[in-house]
Amino acid sequence: MSADTDMEALMDMTRDQLHAAATRYYKKRGPTEPDVALIEYGAARAVFKDYGRAPGWFNRLIAPVLLWREASALAALDDLAGVPRLYRRVDARGLLIEHCPATAWPQARAGDIAYQRLDALVTAMHERGVAHGDLRGGGNILVDDQDRPYLVDFVSRIRRGRPWNLPWNWIFGQLAAADRSALAKLRVRHARHLATADDYERHRPSTGFARFARSVGQRIRRGVRFFGARS
Ligand SMILES: Nc1ncnc2c1ncn2[C@@H]1O[C@H](COP(=O)(O)OP(=O)(O)O)[C@@H](O)[C@H]1O
Ligand SMILES: [Mg+2]
Known part of the structure; x- marks a missing residue:
């Protein structure tokens, strides 16, 4: 499998599949905190920032706003080396972004x-x-x-x-x-x-x-x- 095919697979994964492919959690969810996970699939890597498993009204109402704030800034800085690329909005509560090996x-x-x-x-x-x-x-x-x-x-x-x-x-x-x-x-x-x-x-x-x-x-x-x- 090439790195490209592995990356394509990451781009199609559901939330559950992404969590199943997590090899490390930088941070675990809380009532108002996302999971931040390193996802590895073959040669492909990405960071999954996900409020989707956080419980309650925060997740329903606020998380999409926070995620939109982050995604729109990443998009505005797309050409800047040193800021991770936005790979994919999984949905209103989850973002897949470039992994910075740092x-x-x-x-x-x-x-x-x-x-x-x-x-x-x-x-x-x-x-x-x-x-x-x-x-x-x-x-x-x-x-x-x-x-x-x-x-x-x-x-x-x-x-x-x-x-x-x-x-x-x-x-x-x-x-x-x-x-x-x-x-x-x-x-x-x-x-x-x-x-x-x-x-x-x-x-x-x-x-x-x-x-x-x-x-x-x-x-x-x-x-x-x-x-x-x-x-
Ligand atoms: N793109 C990334 N590449 C590598 N590590 C990352 C990346 N995004 C986040 N991290 C790691 O995960 C931690 C938590 O992610 P962060 O986006 O800061 O979440 P929070 O908004 O909850 O603070 C960061 O402090 C960093 O160590
Ligand atoms: Mg942080």
């Missing part, structure tokens, strides 16, 4: 060049009108053993608005600044020799709205979890 940044030992490339990747993402919004902590930033960076988990993203939509674009700018401050934090934490004085300034959340905007993504999640836990 490790979460805090657990990896990224070389200096990886930090430079990550900077360029985040800049290119912002130029395409997407701010990630959930890069703090580093679990959504991966790096492979050739120092190539990847960004995953676009649920908290914000997209730039039309030019006249100044309030929205201001929020976009705040979230983009939060992304850059997450990179400053990575340097301060894991590559002190690369951290500038400015990084030390920026890596701590400042007061006021900047801090609020920086944690918008996390607030969305926490809110969702709060309500989800009560369903």
